[in-house]
Amino acid sequence: MLIKQIDKNLLVYDIGRFSLPDTLDCGQAFRWSRSYDGSWQAVVNNRLLRVTEAEGGILLYNCTEQEFADTWAAYFDFGRDYDTICAEISVDPILKKAADICGGIHLLRQSPWETLCSFIISQNNNIPRIKGIIDRLCQNFGEKIEGGHTFPTPQAISKLTIDDLAPLRSGFRAKYILDAAKKVAEKTVDLDSLYRLSTDEARNELMKINGVGPKVADCVLLFAYGKLDAFPQDVWIKRTMQTLFGGELPEVALPYAGIVQQILFHYARNGGLKEYEK
DNA sequence: GCCCAGGGAATCG
DNA sequence: CGATTCCATGGG
Numbered sequence: 001m002l003i004k005q006i007d008k009n010l011l012v013y014d015i016g017r018f019s020l021p022d023t024l025d026c027g028q029a030f031r032w033s034r035s036y037d038g039s040w041q042a043v044v045n046n047r048l049l050r051v052t053e054a055e056g057g058i059l060l061y062n063c064t065e066q067e068f069a070d071t072w073a074a075y076f077d078f079g080r081d082y083d084t085i086c087a088e089i090s091v092d093p094i095l096k097k098a099a100d101i102c103g104g105i106h107l108l109r110q111s112p113w114e115t116l117c118s119f120i121i122s123q124n125n126n127i128p129r130i131k132g133i134i135d136r137l138c139q140n141f142g143e144k145i146e147g148g149h150t151f152p153t154p155q156a157i158s159k160l161t162i163d164d165l166a167p168l169r170s171g172f173r174a175k176y177i178l179d180a181a182k183k184v185a186e187k188t189v190d191l192d193s194l195y196r197l198s199t200d201e202a203r204n205e206l207m208k209i210n211g212v213g214p215k216v217a218d219c220v221l222l223f224a225y226g227k228l229d230a231f232p233q234d235v236w237i238k239r240t241m242q243t244l245f246g247g248e249l250p251e252v253a254l255p256y257a258g259i260v261q262q263i264l265f266h267y268a269r270n271g272g273l274k275e276y277e278k
Numbered sequence: 279g280c281c282c283a284g285g286g287a288a289t290c291g
Numbered sequence: 292c293g294a295t296t297c298c299a300t301g302g303g
Contacts, residue, residue: 123285124283126282129283129300172297172299176286211285235285
């Protein structure tokens with residue numbers, strides 16, 4: 001990986017296999033939006049980040065080398081060798097097909113609270129509406145900053161009532177959001193401690209929250225804590241696993257189960273199952 | 279009107 | 292135990 005400061009912006013190149021649009025628009029993060037000029041922007045970690053594909057690499061606007069090293073390299077998972085992972089799983093012909101199309105997806109390493117809250121909202125919901133609810137959550141209760149609003153803290157949300165959350169139009173999920181905020185704010189569930197726990201132990205902690213079952217918990221374990229043995233099973237993945245593999249992931253994929261889950265999810269949503277369904 | 283959406287809790291047998 | 296049913300809301 002190489003880095004070049006160009007005025008106030010940072011160009012990152014020679015990063016191996018990486019698709020910016022697939023990574024930002026594959027349903028693991030909900031705040032990214034694409035501008036007319038093709039660049040992407042979101043408020044991440046309490047600051048507005050704008051990114052675009054440029055000169056064979058990725059250009060981060062208004063970003064220093066130091067900030068990249070401290071924050072964004074890990075956020076975009078640039079330290080991991082996705083070429084090798086794709087090569088390994090491509091031993092399986094079906095996985096090869098999926099990886100050829102969707103292998104540029106990187107796992108984003110997102111903040112635990114935002115990820116937890118977002119995937120509570122995701123349950124029995126669709127992606128456009130999830131984005132809308134999260135947007136209204138930030139607009140109403142986040143801090144106003146240059147270019148948008150931050151994701152509200154658990155402390156801020158824990159002081160609210162169900163009625164306060166009515167503008168979100170989040171339906172039955174409002175009570176889950178409040179329970180999560182309270183338990184996280186008062187550390188009944190200590191999100192900082194989950195990094196050190198095994199996946200099973202951490203999952204049990206997360207499931208102490210009302211509205212958090214195995215699927216939501218696994219999304220948090222994968223997208224916030226980077227636990228690759230978490231394998232979120234939503235309606236799409238259940239369908240995909242049955243259609244492609246008769247329910248069982250090929251053994252070669254097991255060390256990277258969470259990454260393969262993302263690839264398969266995106267593959268299925270983009271019509272990859274059609275040729276296998278009769 | 280129907281069905282579905284990156285599910286989970288409550289309530290049955 | 293496993294299997295239904297309900298939960299709000301919005302789009303197709």
